[in-house]
Amino acid sequence: MKHFLLACFFPALLTAQDMQLTEQLGKTVLYDDIALSPDGARVAWVQSTAATISKQTYIRGTTGGAPAVPVNLATTGERKDSDLAWSPDSKSLAFFSNAGEKDQAQLWTVNADGSDPKNITHLKGYAARPRWSHDGTQIAFLYIEGAGGGGPLMAAPVTTGVIDTAIHNQRIAVLDIATGQLHQASPANLHIYDYDWSPDDKSFVTTAAPGPGDNNWWIAQIYTIDIAKGNATSIYKPSLQLAVPRWSPDGKSVAFIEGLMSDEGFHGGDLFTISADGQHLTNRTRDRKSSASSLFWQMPDRILFTEYVGGGSAISELTLANNSVRTIWKSAEGLYAFGNFPDFAVSKDGKFAAAVRSSFETPPEIWAGSIGEWRQLTSNNSGLSPTWGTAENLEWTNDGFNIQGWLLSPRQVESGKKYPMIVLIHGGPSSAVTPEWPASFGMSRAIIATLSSRGYYVLMPNPRGSYGQGEEFTRANVKDFGAGDLRDILAGVDAAIKKYPIDPARLGVTGWSYGGFMTMWTVTQTNGFHAAVAGAGIANWQSYYGQNLIDQWIRSIRLREEFSHSLH
Numbered sequence: 001m002k003h004f005l006l007a008c009f010f011p012a013l014l015t016a017q018d019m020q021l022t023e024q025l026g027k028t029v030l031y032d033d034i035a036l037s038p039d040g041a042r043v044a045w046v047q048s049t050a051a052t053i054s055k056q057t058y059i060r061g062t063t064g065g066a067p068a069v070p071v072n073l074a075t076t077g078e079r080k081d082s083d084l085a086w087s088p089d090s091k092s093l094a095f096f097s098n099a100g101e102k103d104q105a106q107l108w109t110v111n112a113d114g115s116d117p118k119n120i121t122h123l124k125g126y127a128a129r130p131r132w133s134h135d136g137t138q139i140a141f142l143y144i145e146g147a148g149g150g151g152p153l154m155a156a157p158v159t160t161g162v163i164d165t166a167i168h169n170q171r172i173a174v175l176d177i178a179t180g181q182l183h184q185a186s187p188a189n190l191h192i193y194d195y196d197w198s199p200d201d202k203s204f205v206t207t208a209a210p211g212p213g214d215n216n217w218w219i220a221q222i223y224t225i226d227i228a229k230g231n232a233t234s235i236y237k238p239s240l241q242l243a244v245p246r247w248s249p250d251g252k253s254v255a256f257i258e259g260l261m262s263d264e265g266f267h268g269g270d271l272f273t274i275s276a277d278g279q280h281l282t283n284r285t286r287d288r289k290s291s292a293s294s295l296f297w298q299m300p301d302r303i304l305f306t307e308y309v310g311g312g313s314a315i316s317e318l319t320l321a322n323n324s325v326r327t328i329w330k331s332a333e334g335l336y337a338f339g340n341f342p343d344f345a346v347s348k349d350g351k352f353a354a355a356v357r358s359s360f361e362t363p364p365e366i367w368a369g370s371i372g373e374w375r376q377l378t379s380n381n382s383g384l385s386p387t388w389g390t391a392e393n394l395e396w397t398n399d400g401f402n403i404q405g406w407l408l409s410p411r412q413v414e415s416g417k418k419y420p421m422i423v424l425i426h427g428g429p430s431s432a433v434t435p436e437w438p439a440s441f442g443m444s445r446a447i448i449a450t451l452s453s454r455g456y457y458v459l460m461p462n463p464r465g466s467y468g469q470g471e472e473f474t475r476a477n478v479k480d481f482g483a484g485d486l487r488d489i490l491a492g493v494d495a496a497i498k499k500y501p502i503d504p505a506r507l508g509v510t511g512w513s514y515g516g517f518m519t520m521w522t523v524t525q526t527n528g529f530h531a532a533v534a535g536a537g538i539a540n541w542q543s544y545y546g547q548n549l550i551d552q553w554i555r556s557i558r559l560r561e562e563f564s565h566s567l568h
Contacts, residue, residue, distance in 0.1 A: 018450055021387060025446050026051030028363055028439035029380035031356045035084035035093070036062075036345035036368070040352035042112055043345070043368050043377065044084050044093055050439040057081045057095055059114045060377055062354065062368040068378065069114040075099040085130045085139070094130045094139055107139065107175065121175065121182065129194070133201040136177075140185065140204070142192055143173035169211040172204060174227065185227050193217055193264060194244060195225075199251040203227055205276075207242045207256070217241070217264045218552040222256060224276060235278035243267040249300050252276055255284075257292050260474045262430040262514065262553070267293050268467035268474065271305055271318065284323055290314065291432075291467035291474065293335075298350040306335050306344060308432050308468040310404045311393065315344075315353075315371055329372035332393065333359050334434035346371075358437040360391035360408065360448075381437075387411065388452035391435060394459070396495035398488045401473065405461035405492050406433055411453050413501065420506035421457035423493060423529075424448065425522075427513030429465035429485065430474055447510075457502050463488035482521040489518075490526065504528070512536055 028050040035044045043062055047070075048055045056079060060068035071093075073079070081097045082105070091112050096105040100119075107121040107130060121127075126144040133140070147168035172186040172195055186192050186206070191213030195206040204225040209216035222236040222245055235254070236242075241261035245254055254276060259269015268291035271284045284303075285292060293313075295305040303318040312332040316325050335344040335355055343356035353371045358364035363381035367374035389409035396403050410419050424447070426433050438445040451458050462468055463485040464476035477485045497504050508531035511519045516537020523532045538544045545554050 017453070021450055021453055022446055023051075024384065024387065025439040025449065028384060028437060029378075030440065031343070031364055031366055031378070033082055033084045033095075034343055034345050034354055034356055034366070035086055036347055036352070036354040037086045037090035037093075037112065038088060038348035039090040040347035040349075041090060042086075043354040043366060044086070044095075045356075045366060046081050046084065046095075047380075053080065054078060055080045055082065057084065057093075057097070057110075059093065059110075059112070060366070062352070062377065071110050071114045071117060073097060073099040073108065073117050078102060080105075083128050083130055083141075085132060087132050088134055088136045094132065096127060096130065096141075107141065120177065120180065126170070127173070131195070131197060133197055134199060135201055138174050138176055138201070140172050140174045140195070140197065142170050142195070143184070144168050144170045145173075145184075170213055172206070172225070185230060186225050187230060187232050190223065190232055191216065193220055196246045198247050199249060201227075205245045205247055205254050206232075207245055208232065212549075215550050215552045218550075218555075222254065222274070224254075235276065236274055236281065240269065243269070244295055246295055246297050248273075248297055253280075255295055255297050255303055257295065259291065259471055260430050260478070262428040266428070266431055268308055268430060268432070270471055271295060271303065273303075273320070282323075284318055284320070285325065287470065287472075288325065289470045289473075291470065293467075294344070296346050296350060298346070298348060302350075304346060304350050308334075308434070310468050311406055311432065311434055311462055312468075313434060332435055333357060334436055359435040360388075360406070360438070361386050363437045363439075386449070388438075388449040389413070394492065394496060394499075396492055398491035399484060401464055401476070401488065402469070403461065403463060403488045403492060404468070405459055406435065407496055407500065408448060408452050408458040408460070409500070410455045410457060412455075418501045418503040419455055419457055420508065421459060421493070421496065421502045422451050422508040422510060423459045423461070423489060425461065425489065425509065425511035425515035425518045426466070427511070427515050429477060429481070429514045430467060431514075432462050432467040433460040456508075457496065457500060459492060459496050461489050461492045463492070482518060482525075486518065486522060486525060489522075490528070493528070506530065508532065510534070514538075 030048050031045045033046045044059045046055045047058050057071040058068040079099045084095045092109050094109045098105045106119050110117045125146050128142045130139050130141040169191040171184045174185045175182050190208040191211045193207045195204045206223050207220045208223050209220040221234045223232040223234050225232045238258050243257045245256045255273045257269045271292040274281045290307040290309045292305050292307045297303045307314050313335045314327050314330040316327045318325050346353045354368040356364050357367050363384045366378040369375050389411050391406050391408045394405050394407045438449040465485050507529045509519050509522050509529045510533040512535040516534040519532050519534035
């Protein structure tokens with residue numbers, strides 16, 4: 001078993017069967033950065049394959065049978081598009097592309113039908129997340145002038161011993177489309193993580209912190225920024241982490257998500273509102289057994305939001321007058337509108353949506369229509385079928401918690417025979433395993449399919465500390481890393497063995513990041529596993545704190561328990 005687990009991480013040890021599976025998965029067409037025009041008439045996305053890095057923008061009508069149109073930028077060489085944004089009148093699409101410039105993305109616009117592409121910037125630095133002003137005359141975006149992008153999940157530069165006194169903060173740049181003039185609208189001393197135009201286009205609401213940005217996301221606050229003056233005012237200092245700040249349609253309030261979040265871009269927590277002057281803070285989903293992941297405030301009295309529910313997701317509507325929530329759609333699949341992997345978008349009136357849908361058994365495709373009544377628009381992966389087993393929802397209890405996970409069976413299960421099982425622990429710990437076709441994240445998810453096709457059960461648990469069961473559950477491993485969550489996982493192993501033909505003498509464990517830490521911790525706490533592969537885990541907390549350049553994550557862990565009830 002150890003030999004095979006190593007083969008999953010070192011391709012030289014893969015068999016011909018494994019290589020064939022990897023090649024098949026590599027052909028999977030992936031869809032990213034989905035964007036729906038405000039009128040709901042067109043959907044755009046960035047398309048690639050799992051085995052390539054080239055990414056190209058496509059546009060398609062949400063009705064009729066016309067095929068998707070690739071956006072041709074009349075350039076050669078490697079191309080990577082990203083961050084699609086429709087104009088308010090639905091007539092133009094803006095996006096970033098490095099077309100013609102290998103190491104530099106520029107902002108482009110095209111007509112709604114993909115015609116007349118224009119490069120409208122001459123940037124030198126990292127840029128992302130373009131958003132049009134409500135009057136359609138300006139486009140704002142996040143910009144680090146003269147520096148590359150990064151983040152706590154990216155490799156840090158090599159230490160040279162020279163102190164760099166210049167902190168390259170990510171700021172909001174605003175482009176006047178008619179004149180081409182660009183100016184920085186946010187203060188130089190703040191690193192902006194996310195933002196939203198006010199309805200009158202005179203200010204922004206942001207999540208921001210003093211630099212360095214990679215480290216300080218865990219202590220970010222909500223600021224409003226006067227665009228004309230360029231000054232920022234903090235309206236909320238949270239106890240936990242913040243994401244997705246959005247203005248109300250009347251500009252009098254702000255909605256956002258606050259919760260225990262391990263990584264920027266992987267959002268989960270409670271849905272809050274606060275007045276624009278920092279008063280009247282209200283937790284709108286207190287004690288709800290789910291984790292809000294994104295929100296859309298199109299109607300004055302209603303907020304549409306996506307949420308993790310158990311090991312799946314839902315689309316729900318919050319009525320502000322009485323804090324009641326109506327679930328519109330719920331499924332055992334993942335939907336994520338903002339952050340690192342946006343795959344869900346809605347029209348201006350909130351009645352029409354587009355989504356990338358997939359599961360362990362079904363490859364990804366684009367769907368669109370009224371929420372919950374979507375029809376499939378693409379069929380690029382119609383020739384793919386799973387060569388691995390089926391996934392089942394597994395639930396168990398431990399220490400008073402209801403725990404959920406996914407169990408993928410071997411491709412073939414013979415009567416009277418027992419099979420080995422690998423436990424795959426997710427990172428975070430604030431995250432969740434939801435069903436998806438195993439060909440994302442640079443093919444790292446292919447390990448799931450490979451193990452199953454080789455005759456292994458694969459258990460993917462969502463123990464305490466995960467999203468999907470409310471903030472109390474997500475915070476349940478604070479100051480308890482590796483203890484309660486390991487008990488949850490071991491109880492899940494017992495539940496799987498009791499229900500399925502699994503050999504308890506042939507168990508393995510693996511994981512990446514926090515899952516890597518849990519893998520290393522697990523084999524020091526029990527002799528029940530006979531093979532372990534840990535990726536990017538914490539082995540020494542002292543060196544981790546002193547050398548990883550994101551020590552605020554550690555500090556926030558230490559302070560979270562003290563602050564967890566102070567404002568809620």
